Amino acid sequence: MNVAEKPVIAPESLIGQRIQKKDAPEKAAGKTRYIQDMVVPGMLHAKILRSSRVHAKIKSIDTSAAKALPGVHVVLTAADVPNQQPIGVARDHLPLKGERVRSLRDEIAAVAADSDEIAEAALKLIRVEYEDLPIIAGPEDAIKPGAPLIHPAPLDADGQPKSLPPKTPVAFAGKADNIAMRFDYTHGDIAQAEAESDVVVEDTFQLHYVTHCCMGVSGVIAEFDASGNLLMYSNTQVPFLHKREFAEYLNIDPSRVRIIQPPIGGGFGSKLDIYPFEVICIFLARAAKRPVKMVFTREEEFLASPTRQPVLLTLRSGCRKDGTLTFRQVHTLHDNGAYTSWGATTPFVMMQTFSSLYRVPACDYHTTVVYTNNPYAGSFRGYGNLQATFAIEQHMDMLAERIGMDPLDFRMKNAQDAGEVTGQGMTFKSCGFKECLTTAAERSDYRRKHADNIANRNARGPVKRGIGIASMLHVGGGAKIYPSDGCGTILKLDDFANVTLITGASEIGQGSETVLSQLVCEELGLPISAVTVVNNDTAITPWDVGVHASRTTFIAGNSAIGAARKAKAKILAAAARKHGCDEAELDLRGGFVVVAETGEPLVELARLMRNLHFSDKAELVMTTFYYEPPSVHQDKAFKGDVSAAYAWAAQVVEVEVDTDTGIVKMTKVTGTHDVGRVLNRLGLEGQIEGGVVMGQGYALTENLIVDNGVTRNPNFRDYKLVTAPEIPEMDITFVESMDGEGPQGAKGVGEAPSICIAAAAANAIYNATGVRIFGLPFTPEAVYRALRGATPKPHWQAWKPA
Amino acid sequence: MLLKHDIEFTLNGVRKRVTVDITMNALDMLRDVVGLTGTKYGCGEGECGACTIRVDGETRNSCLMFAVDFNGRDIVTIEGLAADPKADALREAFVEHGAVQCGFCTPGMVVQASHILDTHPDADAETIKRGLEGNLCRCTGYKKIVDAVESACCGGR
Structure with a gap:
């Protein structure tokens, strides 16, 4: 386009507009590939055998018939994975339970087979002998004097507490009571404040179990390359935290764990923790030396995914x-x-x-x-x-x-x-x-x-x-719960003035791709369609603490703006040099560098980018920004x-x-x-x-x-x-x-x-x-x-x- | 020993001949045998609508059908709606009205909505809500889905 014929470009803002979600057309056409839809060549299909008892000692597990079933590649129990590390927020359980089950969702064995059907059939062939223990059915029973312990100290054959090696699961460390955590907070003088009250009310409220019901059930694919590096396709909401944790469980360097997040069929907080099925799927892939895919049934999703806290x-x-x-x-x-x-x-x-x-x-x-x-x-x-x-x-x-x-x-x-x-x-x-x-x-x-x-x-x-x-x-x-509550952004413009926004922030359906694109376009004067978002691969994207705490628009948004502003400064400086003016007089609008005051277009942004790139002093516009909010622990x-x-x-x-x-x-x-x-x-x-x-x-x-x-x-x-x-x-x-x-x-x-x-x-x-x-x-x-x-x-x- | 059965049906306008286990359900056949993954598994027992397809024009939960039940039928999945201009407008309405979040329920919703559009071209919001009753969505609260379908209905008026 001839710049001279271009009419002046008035400032326009995308903020507050109704912006269509970038991934919506693919999703509405049924073309989006969720983890459930993914096929990795050579992959096996995995299923987990869960406890049939609420609280019991495991006397024996017999997997011989399951192992003999044609099409079964691997059957694992705790005995087959002797170096399991404890997982979870309090590191209080092992992925595969070997001695004791404490709830109906407890994982006892896992099978990797040629198909889901064969894996299911193999589960039915595994024999588990239990010895039932008293059940604690509610929290009030758990604090009664003399209540049975859910996590008692493990004993030797002679009845003495076992001497436990370092890094032993907290679950095995033994507890004197059933108390998992305590929280005590106070401010002000309660007694005096009550004395000064004209009215006091006291009531007990009872909040029940509900669960996330993500329309896409839980799933994971794990595979190791020939050098022992782990690649996971995961629905996690916190890929960078999990990369580190999985490495810890496998006792390998975190740089050898790569997590790719396919589009996620609903999160709502359910994918913030590492769950046994993910670690078990890794164990199976390691043992089978093949990619292994594990996807829940809906019933399993209800039984073995988290609930809201009652x-x-x-x-x-x-x-x-x-x-x-x-x-x-x-x-x-x-x-x-x-x-x-x-x-x-x-x-x-x-x-x-x-x-x-x-x-x-x-x-x-x-x-x-x-x-x-x-x-x-x-x-x-x-x-x-x-x-x-x-x-x-x-x-x-x-x-x-x-x-x-x-x-x-x-x-x-x-x-x-x-x-x-x-x-x-x-x-x-x-x-x-x-x-x-x-x-x-x-x-x-x-x-x-x-x-x-x-x-x-x-x-x-x-x-x-x-x-x-x-x-x-x-x-x-x-x-600010973790050492950092930040998010990183890498932003690059190509020689057609299209932006690739590489962000640590995960899209879980909430629309982060779109709002981050919008914030970048607001800075760079480009249409939303000019932005491609890359946000789902720990090998590419910069660190982010995860999608939780309603933080993504705020934290990842500020990070994206920071990267875009650095790009803008670089672009305007280059345009000012080229056109012999002061960069403070310039702005970016409608795909052009314009004179801010008049809106007169100076040069098409794409052309400026090409001039920068294909010149004697070749230069690309690529910026990075890390945003850490000014909050405190x-x-x-x-x-x-x-x-x-x-x-x-x-x-x-x-x-x-x-x-x-x-x-x-x-x-x-x-x-x-x-x-x-x-x-x-x-x-x-x-x-x-x-x-x-x-x-x-x-x-x-x-x-x-x-x-x-x-x-x-x-x-x-x-x-x-x-x-x-x-x-x-x-x-x-x-x-x-x-x-x-x-x-x-x-x-x-x-x-x-x-x-x-x-x-x-x-x-x-x-x-x-x-x-x-x-x-x-x-x-x-x-x-x-x-x-x-x-x-x-x-x-x-x-x-x-x- | 699984029994196999040869079946022939029309899938998205194309004649198909497939050999399937007689116990295989239609959803698994579409996803794992034919390789069309737009139709989703949400519950496997006809409660969520994520696997909605059209069978001889009517909508069905494919998870509740045997694959062999496709024999001689005319099947349309979300992928097949690509050839239907009315469905084009519907998909665009879903995008324009913000009816898509995680998107997992969306193919089933769009297929169900295409049936509403065909059978009740002048449907009002209440009729549309009734029509979508069998399709669960956890993200949107349904309002924008209803808005999208309503606009497509009115658009066709």
Whole structure:
């Protein structure tokens, strides 16, 4: 194009636009290849034999018949892998269990065969002899004096404790009790704050098992090359952490582990930990000297993938007559299951909500995490915040009612503002909390409906309407848990001014490829189509701590912007040299270098790139940037500004309760989120709507029934996900608080939308019926019983070990 | 000893002749024998809709069919919808309306939506929701999927 004929180019911004997801056309055409779809030449198919007992000693395992089956290449038990390393968050279990099984998901043997069918047939030929042990079916049993130990010290044949070699699994180290972890946090003077309270309420809340239900089941492919280097195709959300961990388990140098992430069929936190199946698949590949693929069935996914952390929680809260909160005291009992995964560490997030969602002068928080023979809980979107918010936001309504104050006014009186430094040391640099509250309340006509519904409780007809509000605080600028919370970017422009963005950040369907492209294009004045994202290969991409904690847009976004700004500076400097002007006068727009003030195009960017490259002083535009957020690690007392920014929201839930049947229909959700700034409006709406409906499932329909260690409903018929006809009307709006550290002002939002729904639904059911329900989920049966006073109120005497 | 059976059917407009185990399900045949992986395994028991295909025009969960049931039938999978201009518009609507996140349920959704479009070209949101009831999605909360299908319905009006 002749530059002279090109009209001036006005500044245009992509920020806040509705940007189509880059990978959507492939996905909508069925062309995207997920791990389930991948075929590696020569690969074998693997299956795992799991325990048929909840808690037992393994007396013997006989794999001879399985090994003899034609088509079977390898059968492994713990005895075949003598140097297994302990895995998991607390390094408390081995991938293959040899002496003892502690839950029904426990892995006893694994088979690699020519086909899934042969592997399945081989599993049926393996004979395991057990000796049953007493079952600890719930957390309250685990702390009873004299309770059987889930992880007792191993004994020699003569009954003496074994002397254990170094690096022994914690699971074998022996424990004097069933306590896996403890968390104790406090700020302020609880006793004095309680003495100054006019009203004190105390209740126990019971939070149930739910699970991620990613539509793509778990899967992994492992293969070794001729030099013993490991290549894994994995759905992990944290490839760089896992690269290091897998190397540790194999006792090889981490540089010899490469992880490629095919497109992932849903994450939601489920893929943050290393699970036994992944390590076992590596063992099989090593033994078979062939690539090995292992993919779960849906039933297996329900039985052997993580759950949300079930919690028993006793909360004591107080306030003054004028509506000022005085204190909160919290004791929780976390059912860890048989082993420790991330679910055990949800108190990191829960205590933030108790200490800092509202201004509360004194807060005392205690969690005991105990081993049982149940499935073990992992991280799940919200990371304990759904559980904490369920308790807090019901107490906010209950306290307000006790002092005769409107629930919205009560929240507004205690809500945080920008500039606040909380008792836990969190610093709220941007905070649109109050605007979220007022906006959601006004848009839903909360005050009028709340009053009308109370007045209509005794009106004729079985269906009662209710409205409830709840609020949330969540990290929105990463979370400094690991030594670094950073993300690296490599950015290059080719000689056609197309950008390759190589980022450490993983795409799990949330739209990170698109939003990162958008942020780069905003800097470089290019269309989204000019960007190719490379983000799934540890051999190529720079380090990133992983996709969790709602951090990717914020952290990877700032990293991408940093790399793009360096590229822009280099481009403008080159253009200024060439055109004899000052680079400060130039800008990039519409694929051109332009004079910033007039918009007059100076040179097409692609042409400038070619001039740079194919010249005597050949030069390419390639930049790198590593972004580390300005947050700090918490100290031993859990205090510290752990995130660079915090996200806020208020959600109003409207329900219709059929008092004849107990059916609760969620009719409308009005949500207002402080997202810092809207980047991709289309992607943001999608995240919020999806999160709201996931919250609806947590509140109303989803319930993984674990009965004496046995999961009773491992299928979609009996584990009810919300379906299309059941979704509420959704009115979603955004507060733009323009966070100073955020990429273009944005904050993280991935987890936020699920957090308030169950709490707001509880308040709405109370508003409709005058009955408060302290346990989830609000299934028809549970609500029917509660309305008739037939549900015993959960009660747990707050307890902590001496 | 597995019994084999020869079957002949039309797959995405092309005649196919395949020898299959009589116990093989149709989903496994499509994915592992024919090599079309757009049709997904989500649950294997007809609860999630990720494996939705069209059989003589109607939608079916392929995981609940035997491969031999394809004999003599006209089968269309997500890959086959590439040749259908109406389905083109539908796919574009999914992209434009943000109806795709992780994308694992999307092929089944698009196939189911193509049937809604054919049978209820003027469907309103409530009809579309009913039509998608058998297809589970964990990411989107369904709203944008319903919006996409509705716009394609209205687009055809």
